[in-house]
Amino acid sequence: MSFDLAKVIRPEVQGLRAYQVEVPPGAPPRIKLDANESPFALGDSVREELAAELGKALADVELHRYPDPEARELRGLLAQDLGVAPEQILASNGSDEAIQMLLMAVAGPAVTIVAPVPTFVMYEIGSRVLGLRFVGVPLDGSFDLDGTTFCRVLAAEKPRLIFLAWPNNPTGGLYGSPMVEEILRTCSGRACDALVVVDEAYTHYSGETFLPTLSAYPNLVILRTLSKIGLAGIRLGMLIGSRAVVEEINKVRMPYNVNALSQAAARVVLRHPDVVRRHASAIIRERERILGRLRDFTGLTVFPSRANFFLIRTDRPGDDVFRGLYERGILVRNFSRAPHLANCLRVTVGTPEENDAFLSALGAVMGHGG
Numbered sequence: 001m002s003f004d005l006a007k008v009i010r011p012e013v014q015g016l017r018a019y020q021v022e023v024p025p026g027a028p029p030r031i032k033l034d035a036n037e038s039p040f041a042l043g044d045s046v047r048e049e050l051a052a053e054l055g056k057a058l059a060d061v062e063l064h065r066y067p068d069p070e071a072r073e074l075r076g077l078l079a080q081d082l083g084v085a086p087e088q089i090l091a092s093n094g095s096d097e098a099i100q101m102l103l104m105a106v107a108g109p110a111v112t113i114v115a116p117v118p119t120f121v122m123y124e125i126g127s128r129v130l131g132l133r134f135v136g137v138p139l140d141g142s143f144d145l146d147g148t149t150f151c152r153v154l155a156a157e158k159p160r161l162i163f164l165a166w167p168n169n170p171t172g173g174l175y176g177s178p179m180v181e182e183i184l185r186t187c188s189g190r191a192c193d194a195l196v197v198v199d200e201a202y203t204h205y206s207g208e209t210f211l212p213t214l215s216a217y218p219n220l221v222i223l224r225t226l227s228k229i230g231l232a233g234i235r236l237g238m239l240i241g242s243r244a245v246v247e248e249i250n251k252v253r254m255p256y257n258v259n260a261l262s263q264a265a266a267r268v269v270l271r272h273p274d275v276v277r278r279h280a281s282a283i284i285r286e287r288e289r290i291l292g293r294l295r296d297f298t299g300l301t302v303f304p305s306r307a308n309f310f311l312i313r314t315d316r317p318g319d320d321v322f323r324g325l326y327e328r329g330i331l332v333r334n335f336s337r338a339p340h341l342a343n344c345l346r347v348t349v350g351t352p353e354e355n356d357a358f359l360s361a362l363g364a365v366m367g368h369g370g
Contacts, residue, residue, distance in 0.1 A: 095237030172305030324365035
């Protein structure tokens with residue numbers, strides 16, 4: 001029996017590479033600084049409350065029934081936290097699903113999606129999976145965005161959707177607010193009509209948000225996630241926009257997309273914003289400490305960051321530095337073979353002890369003390 005899979009799978013999909021995280025063979029790393037997770041557990045009191053809440057949910061929820069399809073209680077708590085109406089929030093299975101829903105909602109023949117590059121790879125992968133045309137506008141040598149050039153591309157390409165990771169991943173930079181607002185104005189009837197997605201996955205570490213301007217820009221969509229503040233395991237994201245935008249995007253949401261236990265866990269953490277703020281402040285302090293230390297390293301370019309990670313470029317082959325760190329028990333994210341990111345590594349900010357171990361290992365790999 002003969003079956004040709006290539007005749008079934010779309011060429012756009014065949015040409016893609018699945019999202020992967022490089023982990024060399026050998027013993028698992030002692031310290032994991034590759035995924036932009038929070039290094040801090042939630043704390044005993046919150047963990048006890050979380051265990052009680054999940055236990056209650058497990059006992060009370062009829063697991064043979066579907067969860068609340070609209071996540072109404074959770075959206076109510078999120079609305080209070082964000083200062084918007086519940087009808088302006090769409091809960092998602094991580095912000096990845098929110099990205100997918102947005103792409104599905106605008107998809108069609110010859111539709112174009114635009115984003116600066118390098119950036120979060122799922123914007124492009126999601127676009128190409130749906131057969132959409134993805135146009136990446138390169139950042140400059142400092143990984144900043146040239147707003148004039150970007151708006152010129154928007155006027156020429158007339159996309160339906162623009163993604164702006166803010167701060168950007170994997171570079172860590174935060175584009176200027178006036179520039180983002182100019183993009184919002186450009187995409188509101190002047191040069192084109194498009195949704196502008198400001199992905200605020202790392203807002204707790206940048207201290208910046210476009211939420212206060214939401215009512216001024218009907219084409220603005222904001223993405224958030226709980227993955228970066230200690231809840232990566234429950235996969236909960238959210239899309240925030242006008243009621244009209246949320247109503248339309250909700251039409252392509254898969255039924256019951258956020259499970260009952262994830263909803264329960266999120267409700268507990270949202271009752272403890274003080275814990276989130278305390279952990280974020282600790283990570284910001286560590287980020288600045290590490291960046292200050294790294295600027296003394298020779299053979300290293302350190303890019304500024306407003307996230308819970310930072311990007312470095314080495315004058316040695318990035319693959320060699322990545323392997324050298326791994327051999328010393330440190331796993332970071334290797335971007336050295338990605339377009340625009342030659343010899344670049346992304347490092348998540350860990351605990352003080354983990355960060356000291358990273359600095360020591362990097363110093364040994366680079367041939368001098370850390």
